[in-house]
Amino acid sequence: MSQNFDTIGRVFEQNLKMGHRCCSKQKIKRGLWSPEEDERLVRYINTHGHKSWSSVPKYAGKHFLLHVWLQRCGKSCRLRWINYLRPDLKRGSFTAEEEQIIIDIHRILGNRWAQIAKHLPGRTDNEVKNFWNSCIKKKLISQGLDPQTHNLLSSHKRSFASTISNMHQNSNSICIISSHVPNAPMETTFQTFSSLPKPPPSVVQTSSSIVTSEYQTSPIISNKFSSDLPYELLIDHASNICSPSFMNPPAVELPNNVNSVNWISRVNVDDFSAQTLEEGTQVEVQQEMNTTCEDKGTDVIEASKGNLESSASFESSNFDFGLLDCVLSSEFISHDLSCMDELAWNF
DNA sequence: AAAAAGATCAACCGCACCCTT
DNA sequence: AAAGGGTGCGGTTGATCTTTT
Numbered sequence A: 001m002s003q004n005f006d007t008i009g010r011v012f013e014q015n016l017k018m019g020h021r022c023c024s025k026q027k028i029k030r031g032l033w034s035p036e037e038d039e040r041l042v043r044y045i046n047t048h049g050h051k052s053w054s055s056v057p058k059y060a061g062k063h064f065l066l067h068v069w070l071q072r073c074g075k076s077c078r079l080r081w082i083n084y085l086r087p088d089l090k091r092g093s094f095t096a097e098e099e100q101i102i103i104d105i106h107r108i109l110g111n112r113w114a115q116i117a118k119h120l121p122g123r124t125d126n127e128v129k130n131f132w133n134s135c136i137k138k139k140l141i142s143q144g145l146d147p148q149t150h151n152l153l154s155s156h157k158r159s160f161a162s163t164i165s166n167m168h169q170n171s172n173s174i175c176i177i178s179s180h181v182p183n184a185p186m187e188t189t190f191q192t193f194s195s196l197p198k199p200p201p202s203v204v205q206t207s208s209s210i211v212t213s214e215y216q217t218s219p220i221i222s223n224k225f226s227s228d229l230p231y232e233l234l235i236d237h238a239s240n241i242c243s244p245s246f247m248n249p250p251a252v253e254l255p256n257n258v259n260s261v262n263w264i265s266r267v268n269v270d271d272f273s274a275q276t277l278e279e280g281t282q283v284e285v286q287q288e289m290n291t292t293c294e295d296k297g298t299d300v301i302e303a304s305k306g307n308l309e310s311s312a313s314f315e316s317s318n319f320d321f322g323l324l325d326c327v328l329s330s331e332f333i334s335h336d337l338s339c340m341d342e343l344a345w346n347f
Numbered sequence B: 001a002a003a004a005a006g007a008t009c010a011a012c013c014g015c016a017c018c019c020t021t
Numbered sequence C: 001a002a003a004g005g006g007t008g009c010g011g012t013t014g015a016t017c018t019t020t021t
Helices: A002-018 A035-048 A053-064 A074-085 A096-109 A113-118 A125-142 A154-168 A321-328
Strands: A173-177 A203-207 A220-225 A231-236 A272-278 A281-287 A299-305 A308-314 A332-336
Antiparallel strands (some): A173 A332, A203 A231, A220 A231, A281 A299, A299 A308
16 A cells, blocks of 8 residues: 555656646546546446536545545546546447538538537547547548548649539539638538438539539529629529428428429528529529528528519428538538429429 | 557647636 | 636547558
8 A cells, every 4th residue: 555655656746747737736646547446436426426526536535445546636537437437428430420420510610529529429529539530531631622621632623623514514413502601612512411311403503613604404594693693503494493402302392383483492692683594584583582490390481583482381301400501601512313303493 | 470650549738718716 | 806726628649559561
């Protein structure tokens, strides 16, 4: 036992020399935790909880192993509990789904590991951070993406432009790029949205920074917005469908009204003016889109377009709209079309 | 088989914020 | 209002494990 306290004393002096403020008032052990320490901490917390971490090391020793102090500062106890001993922790490697969630949220929040971890039950911020640094970061780089900005690395930009071009040659693609933030890193989110429910088709909205104005489908309605807006909108009319929605398709039901335009969208588009071009006819269009994702029950989007009126309602989706809303003001989404009859665009 | 390099991850550090006194 | 303690967070370190040479 005396040898034990000698060790404690040495550690304490060392901590003082090293300037460990949080440890300077206690005889603090550092480094890896032993199974005995783990057991002591778990037993203490199971009995007393952890209302005050600073009191844990003191009482964990006193209550369960007389005169053998836990010798850890509260901070260390807290970390050990949160990152390792907590019973609700999920063990094992991250799943593909978890990885995708991390990427998606990181694109929005950056290195806010604690916030990201809150979306992953059973995972800790430390775990997420380590996983990011050891795996995801490298994976993104290998895919030509900057892991911090999620932008394409400069060496990959040319090939991306080619991809975009190919998409626009493909009538079975839906491609939504919000223009709300003109310089947003839209090009980065192809794969990061793969976890979203497949949307019904089929509006293409592009930023002016990627000019892809000609769509190959026919017939086409092309809404070319006024020049002060940083985008244009192309609508595939071939299948009477217009929707940049990311809702679950089954949740969307639209009236088949030949006199209305049904437009469901979560794209964060401000009021804007546009011109509709159809077979040489120009129609002044005024659109107002209100979408609130807070109410997941029923959203109604009103779109008034001069003599064209539209409204659509949809029911709840299991997707995290709050999150999505953050994304959509600056991002880009791509999906293949699979079920073209989910929505209708009727005139 | 052994050494070197790379990968992983638990733990620590310093800072910022919040709350209490 | 200021000081001090507690807590949470992101960045970093270093020990250990794994893979490569």
